[in-house]
């Protein structure tokens with residue numbers, strides 16, 4: 627099975643760059659996620675891989691095989707690429723039984739009836755819908771219909787499986803199950819999945835690698851925990867995580883020989899590994915800290931400062947606390963609270979190992995690891 631290589635892909639619609647020099651390397655067998663806000667170019671990337679649109683520049687390779695080249699005016703047809711696709715508004719044929727829906731792609735390639743029967747049954751079984759083969763789509767739940775669409779896509783044993791927001795029609799509870807099911811399916815099939823979503827939870831929970839797109843450009847590519855723990859820039863940091871990372875404006879200054887960040891409400895001494903920062907190079911800094919890395923306590927601790935509890939929002943397993951720090955709102959997430967009250971003054975600080983510093987000018991994470 628091939629890896630998928632995308633080189634300098636450009637697609638323009640009028641003056642808009644839907645894709646603006648996209649480069650990606652997708653390893654064989656990955657569950658690779660394309661994540662980003664509406665209009666960032668996810669579907670355009672997927673359609674380019676499928677051969678459904680012709681890019682203005684760039685190349686796409688499956689392993690050693692060139693399948694698209696704008697420069698050489700070459701585009702291999704979609705049906706020759708051995709890919710399967712499931713789209714957001716997947717259509718299954720309402721007048722056909724589940725069996726016939728799944729068998730449809732096989733009939734086009736002229737397999738024997740016995741072979742078709744065998745393949746349909748095996749595929750249906752792998753998705754737990756083998757008992758539904760005689761039903762019509764209207765006799766199925768939304769989740770079952772989704773699985774029929776998946777079955778129809780994988781029955782041809784594709785090399786690469788492209789999915790564009792395939793779970794967006796499902797309700798919240800079904801989505802959680804469908805997510806787990808897709809992961810299981812991915813493991814079982816062992817083929818490359820390229821999966822489009824704008825849902826960061828889906829991306830973090832399913833992906834082996836995530837590529838974050840914005841305005842037709844790749845912002846960062848990495849494993850979910852790298853994207854979460856070491857976002858390359860402000861866009862990625864703000865896009866991933868809920869509630870989002872707190873972003874605090876600060877300016878660097880030197881005090882008693884060590885670097886501090888003047889945040890207005892406190893002078894925060896930078897941790898040791900950040901002391902090597904070239905203070906001449908950076909002036910205005912944004913400190914990013916995730917809500918779970920904001921630490922609160924009734925008593926003063928090292929580097930703590932005063933904060934007032936503004937709102938307490940119990941979310942079931944966790945509690946979100948909105949803190950007011952000198953007129954600035956900071957969100958903190960804790961597992962439990964011990965008799966804290968709205969309006970109470972407490973102490974807060976940051977987990978030193980988890981702070982991020984962004985250059986306000988370039989929006990880059992100064993200490994990102996990749």
Ligand SMILES: Nc1ncnc2c1ncn2[C@@H]1O[C@H](COP(=O)(O)OP(=O)(O)OP(=O)(O)O)[C@@H](O)[C@H]1O
Nearest residue numbers: 639642643644663664665666667668669670671824
């Ligand atoms: N056929 C088209 N004609 C003109 N502009 C298009 C066309 N298809 C896409 N675009 C534009 O290209 C950009 C990228 O579109 P794309 O469909 O790839 O976004 P997306 O990331 O899939 O968004 P969504 O999450 O909303 O589906 C958008 O600005 C879109 O308006």
Ligand SMILES: [Mg+2]
Nearest residue numbers: 668669670790
């Ligand atoms: Mg789309």
